Amino acid sequence: MIQDVEDQGTKDPGELLHRLQDAERIRLFLDYDGTLAEFAPTPDDILPDEALIDLLRRLSKDPRIRVAVVSGRRLSHIIQLIPLEGILLAGTYGIEMQLPEGRQVEQARYDEIRPLLEEIKPQWKALLEGREGFYLEDKGWSLGIHAGRAADDEASEVLEQAVNILEDQPLDEYRILGGNKFLEIGPKLANKGETVRYLVDSFPWPGAELVFIGDDDKDEDAFAVIHERGGTAILVSREPRPTEADYRLGSPAEVRQWLEGLLVER
Numbered sequence: 001m002i003q004d005v006e007d008q009g010t011k012d013p014g015e016l017l018h019r020l021q022d023a024e025r026i027r028l029f030l031d032y033d034g035t036l037a038e039f040a041p042t043p044d045d046i047l048p049d050e051a052l053i054d055l056l057r058r059l060s061k062d063p064r065i066r067v068a069v070v071s072g073r074r075l076s077h078i079i080q081l082i083p084l085e086g087i088l089l090a091g092t093y094g095i096e097m098q099l100p101e102g103r104q105v106e107q108a109r110y111d112e113i114r115p116l117l118e119e120i121k122p123q124w125k126a127l128l129e130g131r132e133g134f135y136l137e138d139k140g141w142s143l144g145i146h147a148g149r150a151a152d153d154e155a156s157e158v159l160e161q162a163v164n165i166l167e168d169q170p171l172d173e174y175r176i177l178g179g180n181k182f183l184e185i186g187p188k189l190a191n192k193g194e195t196v197r198y199l200v201d202s203f204p205w206p207g208a209e210l211v212f213i214g215d216d217d218k219d220e221d222a223f224a225v226i227h228e229r230g231g232t233a234i235l236v237s238r239e240p241r242p243t244e245a246d247y248r249l250g251s252p253a254e255v256r257q258w259l260e261g262l263l264v265e266r
């Protein structure tokens with residue numbers, strides 16, 4: 001259940017860190033954009049961050065810690081951003097994954113998902129033609145419209161029209177994600193909650209403390225599942241806001257500092 005704003009930000013993430021420093025096993029699930037790194041100018045920008053890569057490398061080498069990065073970006077981007085073995089990388093909300101040993105797995109069939117997206121893409125493209133502040137992102141497995149730099153009125157009007165285009169389509173195998181100035185269509189299983197459930201159940205690590213850190217509404221699905229499995233959720237947000245999470249960190253810089261804390265010698 002999403003808690004009231006007043007309940008948020010009251011728990012001290014330092015206290016959680018203290019508890020985890022004594023844990024034998026810690027399983028981290030980390031979102032990328034807005035959580036580990038500040039947002040790139042557009043979602044197609046791939047700007048690897050050496051300091052972050054070094055931090056993730058050190059976390060992955062600690063025998064007490066296992067790391068999974070669970071992102072909405074396509075897997076090929078995440079692999080370029082985090083060129084490391086020993087970490088599980090999940091792209092498109094977990095539809096496509098690279099396991100720690102390097103093997104890649106997919107949770108849906110691309111040749112079944114793609115044809116409808118091919119139909120929608122030119123229609124969405126035509127809708128955005130000549131408009132300022134909109135960006136059509138083709139992630140292969142999904143199509144998204146980002147309207148972050150568009151005027152509020154125009155953004156809601158255009159996104160509504162984009163939803164109307166989907167109306168007469170066979171959408172049983174798809175999931176429509178709405179958000180703040182954002183719309184995306186992708187496979188139904190492209191869901192961070194489903195992905196965490198799959199990973200925890202398919203690759204069990206008994207006794208591990210589960211922690212999910214994320215910054216947006218797609219991460220809330222995962223917060224719910226992490227709680228179901230007895231774990232802890234941390235929201236990344238500069239301001240308190242309604243969330244399922246237990247703790248809040250203010251920025252990607254704070255997240256990195258907190259993760260460094262896990263590496264402190266006991």
Ligand SMILES: [Mg+2]
Pocket residue numbers: 031032033034035214215216
């Ligand atoms: Mg994010």
